[in-house]
Amino acid sequence: xxxxxxxxxxxxxxxxxxxxxxxxxxxxxxxxxxxxxxxxxxxxxxxxxxxxxxxxxxxxxxxxxxxxxxxxxxxxxxxxxxxxxxxxxxxxxxxxxxxxxxxxxxxxxxxxxxxxxxxxxxxxxxxxxxxxxxxxxxxxxxxxxxxxxxxxxxxxxxxxxxxxxxxxxxxxxxxxxxxxxxxxxxxxxxxxxxxxxxxxxxxxxxxxxxxxxxxxxxxxxxxxxxxxxxxxxxxxxxxxxxxxxxxxxxxxxxxxxxxxxxxxxxxxxxxxxxxxxxxxxxxxxxxxxxxxxxxxxxxxxxxxxxxxxxxxxxxxxxxxxxxxxxxxxxxxxxxxxxxxxxxxxxxxxxxxxxxxxxxxxxxxxxxxxxxxxxxxxxxxxxxxxxxxxxxxxxxxxxxxxxxxxxxxxxxxxxxxxxxxxxxxxxxxxxxxxxxxxxxxxxxxxxxxxxxxxxxxxxxxxxxxxxxxxxxx
Amino acid sequence: xxxxxxxxxxxxxxxxxxxxxxxxxxxxxxxxxxxxxxxxxxxxxxxxxxxxxxxxxxxxxxxxxxxxxxxxxxxxxxxxxxxxxxxxxxxxxxxxxx
Numbered sequence: 001x002x003x004x005x006x007x008x009x010x011x012x013x014x015x016x017x018x019x020x021x022x023x024x025x026x027x028x029x030x031x032x033x034x035x036x037x038x039x040x041x042x043x044x045x046x047x048x049x050x051x052x053x054x055x056x057x058x059x060x061x062x063x064x065x066x067x068x069x070x071x072x073x074x075x076x077x078x079x080x081x082x083x084x085x086x087x088x089x090x091x092x093x094x095x096x097x098x099x100x101x102x103x104x105x106x107x108x109x110x111x112x113x114x115x116x117x118x119x120x121x122x123x124x125x126x127x128x129x130x131x132x133x134x135x136x137x138x139x140x141x142x143x144x145x146x147x148x149x150x151x152x153x154x155x156x157x158x159x160x161x162x163x164x165x166x167x168x169x170x171x172x173x174x175x176x177x178x179x180x181x182x183x184x185x186x187x188x189x190x191x192x193x194x195x196x197x198x199x200x201x202x203x204x205x206x207x208x209x210x211x212x213x214x215x216x217x218x219x220x221x222x223x224x225x226x227x228x229x230x231x232x233x234x235x236x237x238x239x240x241x242x243x244x245x246x247x248x249x250x251x252x253x254x255x256x257x258x259x260x261x262x263x264x265x266x267x268x269x270x271x272x273x274x275x276x277x278x279x280x281x282x283x284x285x286x287x288x289x290x291x292x293x294x295x296x297x298x299x300x301x302x303x304x305x306x307x308x309x310x311x312x313x314x315x316x317x318x319x320x321x322x323x324x325x326x327x328x329x330x331x332x333x334x335x336x337x338x339x340x341x342x343x344x345x346x347x348x349x350x351x352x353x354x355x356x357x358x359x360x361x362x363x364x365x366x367x368x369x370x371x372x373x374x375x376x377x378x379x380x381x382x383x384x385x386x387x388x389x390x391x392x393x394x395x396x397x398x399x400x401x402x403x404x405x406x407x408x409x410x411x412x413x414x415x416x417x418x419x420x421x422x423x424x425x426x427x428x429x430x431x432x433x434x435x436x437x438x439x440x441x442x443x444x445x446x447x448x449x450x451x452x453x454x455x456x457x458x459x460x461x462x463x464x465x466x467x468x469x470x471x472x
Numbered sequence: 473x474x475x476x477x478x479x480x481x482x483x484x485x486x487x488x489x490x491x492x493x494x495x496x497x498x499x500x501x502x503x504x505x506x507x508x509x510x511x512x513x514x515x516x517x518x519x520x521x522x523x524x525x526x527x528x529x530x531x532x533x534x535x536x537x538x539x540x541x542x543x544x545x546x547x548x549x550x551x552x553x554x555x556x557x558x559x560x561x562x563x564x565x566x567x568x569x570x
Contacts, residue, residue: 055536
């Protein structure tokens, strides 16, 4: 049986969270009543002219720099023609053969070293309006009686990022998208929440036998709205293509939808005519020539990016890759970790507490007093488990002080614990016999009983010593 | 390069125009005339001239990212052929751009 290798490239759209739309000054916010954020420009009234949003252009350049792209000396907007009602001009203002950002490289840290994903381009365009299909059983296109259009989203700034086919597994695709999202969020360009459609990704998928140097026919996979669905969709399509080739068939170039419920892909209805976008330079907009001083400023503004920060955490705090990756899942958590670790708490212990117990509390890491939290984490072995948990849960309060929790010390006095230990052993003769018969794992059971009776306030080390002495 | 009958039909389909046989024949002639007129340019040696995407020697025209009020709904819908509540109502579409 041949060994097959998936070959995946991604096409990502990101909504920028500028204050206004791309080509008119309507507020860029569509969480409002339909069609209330509209203007003659984004409604395509005749005679209107687009005026480009300077911030959207700068943010696209900033993202390009973060992706290691070359910035074009000269870029153009083009018209891309579509006949659909969600683009009332009859075309989308996009970029074609002279985009703002070209030829980048995105480093993806992994447990077994870095991998690199090439970036073909990153360009700026306007989003289409939202279409709501009315009537018909499912609210989908098929069977709809008519469609309603809400132009609030129409004309909002959208960045398109296209990767090279450098991705070799569904898991790598998912991890790339997660780190790209994290990078975009930390740059402050978008909230990039997939479930809100602020980040959308399509995958170009093909497979080839190990050792082959050319690419086989690819398909385009759409309709995936979470990182997990993207990974599952790619896996499903890879399985389908391998089965097709192995059965002696031929993969044809087509667009497919991933159906979550059945975990399968289904072809979209094929169009009668091939797309004919009739791209040409947008005559209403002048060329873009990013100035050297602007690019210098944007470069200087770039913060440490999450990919680099993962590697630094591994290095500086001697953390396993997994820890470094989880802690860098948000800039605020990473910053809190650094402040706690620099406050003298054991780096790995601090990581364990933050990744697990702290994250489970749901407290916003941005509001926590790190010094006080560091004190609590440092004293975790000497305070009751329940008190420790309470401290973490309350660590977001403005009044949070470690001393309030450290006062409650563990009961470490053996003479105080001894009567309780005796009673528990007397109450459980069966377990005692089993322990003495060799089931030494039962020690944990007895420790648990003591903890239960003392509400977690007994010093586990003293309890262990007492139990061993009595049972030994 | 000449415009053929197929080109006319293709362009008409893209523009969602329904043409009569007379119109197809007339447009084929007219489009060829226009192409021939514009084609005069190719008699010049333009090998050193970059393609002109814009007639003005201006670049980097922007506006600041500051919102201003949108249109009132009665103006938004003033010219709408059909309205469903506060939505534009259109025939069912098989495709969307996004």
